[in-house]
Amino acid sequence: MQTERQKEYNEYLRTADWKSRKEKFKKLWGNKCVMCGEEKGISMHHLNYDCLGKEKMQDIMPLCKKCHFDVHKNRLKIWIFTEEENKAFKKIKHIITDEQTSYLTFIRKIAKEYIGKKDLDDGE
Numbered sequence: 001m002q003t004e005r006q007k008e009y010n011e012y013l014r015t016a017d018w019k020s021r022k023e024k025f026k027k028l029w030g031n032k033c034v035m036c037g038e039e040k041g042i043s044m045h046h047l048n049y050d051c052l053g054k055e056k057m058q059d060i061m062p063l064c065k066k067c068h069f070d071v072h073k074n075r076l077k078i079w080i081f082t083e084e085e086n087k088a089f090k091k092i093k094h095i096i097t098d099e100q101t102s103y104l105t106f107i108r109k110i111a112k113e114y115i116g117k118k119d120l121d122d123g124e
Contacts, residue, residue, distance in 0.1 A: 022044050026042065043063060045068055
């Protein structure tokens, strides 16, 4: 059974206002999954539900169906960096990944090797 808040959220997702915002944010983000780079089946994931109708770019992010499902099942975590942390991460990102290896694939490989998560698929 849905809570009142879930009903309000689902109703909001059907509004013309949300549909317009969603398209604007897809263009701003580049219309691809921020976790794996997939360009098909993109949906916008709300990082919080406090700003419905007033979302800013930092309140939502595009995710493919698989990553969105994994986020909601707590199999994939989203880290929000401060501007300073983001600058530091950009300096070292090339060390952990490259153009052919998505960040998500890298994390899955690490999980398989060091944590023994055999149920994680490579996603590629």
